[in-house]
Amino acid sequence: MxxxxxxxxxxxxxxxxxxxxxxxxxxxxxxxxxxxxxxxxxxxxxxxxxxxxxxxxxxxxxxxxxxxxxxxxxxxxxxxxxxxxxxxxxxxxxxxxxxxxxxxxxxxxxxxxxxxxxxxxxxxxxxxxxxxxxxxxxxxxxxxxxxxxxxxxxxxxxxxxxxxxxxxxxxxxxxxxxxxxxxxxxxxxxxxxxxxxxxxxxxxxxxxxxxxxxxxxxxxxxxxxxxxxxxxxxxxxxxxxxxxxxxxxxxxxxxxxxxxxxxxxQKIDALMEARRSRARRYAELLADLPLSLPLATDCSSWHLYVVRLDPTRTQVSRRALFDRLRGERIEAHVHYIPIHTQPYYRKLGSTSGDFPQSEHYYDYCLSLPIYPLMSDEDQDRVVACLNDALLHA
Ligand SMILES: Cc1ncc(COP(=O)(O)O)c(C=O)c1O
CATH class of the missing domain: 3.40.640.10 (Type I PLP-dependent aspartate aminotransferase-like (Major domain))
Incomplete structure (x- = not known):
């Protein structure tokens, strides 16, 4: 297991x-x-x-x-x-x-x-x-x-x-x-x-x-x-x-x-470098998949590594990909449900369609695991699962 x-x-x-x-x-x-x-x-x-x-x-x-x-x-x-x-x-x-x-x-x-x-x-x-x-x-x-x-x-x-x-x-x-x-x-x-x-x-x-x-x-x-x-x-x-x-x-x-x-x-610099190097490695390893990758940068603190499914290049749904990763004990996540679509903000007058870019982003985004203690092997497991799900669907 x-x-x-x-x-x-x-x-x-x-x-x-x-x-x-x-x-x-x-x-x-x-x-x-x-x-x-x-x-x-x-x-x-x-x-x-x-x-x-x-x-x-x-x-x-x-x-x-x-x-x-x-x-x-x-x-x-x-x-x-x-x-x-x-x-x-x-x-x-x-x-x-x-x-x-x-x-x-x-x-x-x-x-x-x-x-x-x-x-x-x-x-x-x-x-x-x-x-x-x-x-x-x-x-x-x-x-x-x-x-x-x-x-x-x-x-x-x-x-x-x-x-x-x-x-x-x-x-x-x-x-x-x-x-x-x-x-x-x-x-x-x-x-x-x-x-x-x-x-x-x-x-x-x-x-x-x-x-x-x-x-x-x-x-x-x-x-x-x-x-x-x-x-x-x-x-x-x-x-x-x-x-x-x-x-x-x-x-x-x-x-x-x-x-x-x-x-x-005391370790903030090492923590930052660890996150940045994970992001650089994802950019390399995911380049050929039907995903929109985040813009490459060493300025970010890389709290999240959010990829977006590209519906013009794959039929695999975000839900299917999420479930597939979860099935392999890889806990991808989704950031964010647009705030204006929350029931509290709807009651104040917002509706779906008000901010189409945020809503589209939400429909296709997936946050892949990224943290300083993540090993190359962990990251390779994430990449292998994505490869399998997206290229051999
Ligand atoms: C963008 C953003 N702002 C504010 C907060 C609130 O921070 P806290 O959980 O420390 O209250 C969060 C928490 O995740 C966040 O992601």
Whole structure:
């Protein structure tokens, strides 16, 4: 019996386990030095001034949108080819959510579609307040144009880089994703299948001192202990004193998670290279199959390796191929069911056909296993199964 090949999995070594055990033996399980150390490591790595660790990537998106002033009557745009969290961030705050279709070559927002939609929205007097641009699969193709369009139209740009910690920009490979001069903030996720993990976890990076200060408060009930910010402190108030200035949440990352994050940061370069080399190898091994392969690049963090069946070259259906792989214990997956087709968003007025590129992408896409611990033998098994299913059907 073959072993199971998941579509992704975490990389945990003895150093990670020791780091977590050390934290468990220490004085602080939360609100201690590990969270700050993880933030400092992430900020230095990305090259951005501020990093704010939070409980997960969804909380990161929610907080950023709140910190940027989104609220009832506001409007957020994102792309349908993402996890629902990218859109829900707007809904938590009572804002309206709309979508911009994708470029099927990249799976991310199509800059041409964005340009046309912004022009129309401008003419109708309802431009979005925030655009959440998703770096689908870890890619950043076309992002410079997206950023320039947001700047030109006065739209706040947030990068949902849940897939892209460790990626660099396609238009500027010297610059890590999260450090783009035109974006207001970038969010990451450290769910186990992402570039690095803290079990659950997220991070926001921003260049703005003001936004960073506000986000730091919002993730901890809207409370501050900074004497410089106090408005109602009395002469005899001691170290116990704090003030709540905003309606925040408990979205903190705990120190056990952060200790794992600090340890995972030590191997980020090796984790990135392992994913990139798997992607290069797939590109070589799958070149002759009736599949559209993702654009080749070493800039991506390759969170996902998404191929698309080409219906003009094969009669094999995505479902048949998925089942065939599952039959061999190869757990391919599908990313994503377009958000606007979810029953929740249909109730808000979306319908099938609204974003045809995303819907077509969904009908034919398949995420093949890719993760740093994947061996050549594992990958060869995936390729052999695809060969068999597509060429000897
Ligand atoms: C694109 C995208 N954004 C946001 C999230 C939310 O991240 P988290 O699971 O850490 O809340 C995910 C999670 O998979 C995601 O894929």
């Amino acid at each position: 073959h072993s199971r090949i998941p579509y992704s999995r975490q990389t945990i070594d003895d150093a990670d386990i020791a780091a977590v055990a050390d934290c468990l033996r220490s004085d602080f399980l939360t609100q201690g030095p590990q969270t700050r150390a993880f933030e400092e490591a992430a900020a230095a790595y990305v090259g951005c001034e501020h990093a704010i660790a939070v409980s997960n990537g969804t909380a990161a998106l929610h907080l950023v949108c709140q910190g940027l002033g989104l609220g009832p009557g506001g409007l957020l745009w994102t792309s349908p080819n993402s996890f629902v969290a990218s859109a829900n961030a707007g809904r938590y705050l009572g804002a309206d959510v709309d979508f911009v279709d994708i470029d099927p070559q990249t799976g991310s927002i199509d800059p041409d579609a964005l340009e046309a939609k912004l022009a129309k929205a401008g003419a109708e007097g309802r431009k979005p307040d925030i655009l959440i641009a998703v770096h689908f699969a870890g890619h950043s193709f076309g992002f410079d144009r997206v950023a320039a369009l947001c700047a030109e139209h006065g739209v706040l740009l947030v990068e949902d880089a849940a897939h892209a910690f460790g990626a660099v920009y396609e238009d500027d490979p010297q610059c890590k994703v999260g450090n783009h001069p035109l974006s207001a903030a970038t969010t990451f996720s450290f769910h186990p299948l992402k570039s690095i993990t803290t079990g659950e976890g997220g991070m926001i990076v921003t260049r703005s001192d003001m936004l960073a200060r506000e986000l730091g408060m919002l993730r901890s009930h809207g409370i501050t202990k900074d004497p410089a910010l106090m408005t109602h402190a009395r002469q005899d108030d001691g170290d116990w004193y704090y003030e709540q200035h905003l309606l925040g949440f408990n979205y903190r990352m705990c120190d056990i998670q952060a200790a794992l994050g600090v340890s995972q940061m």
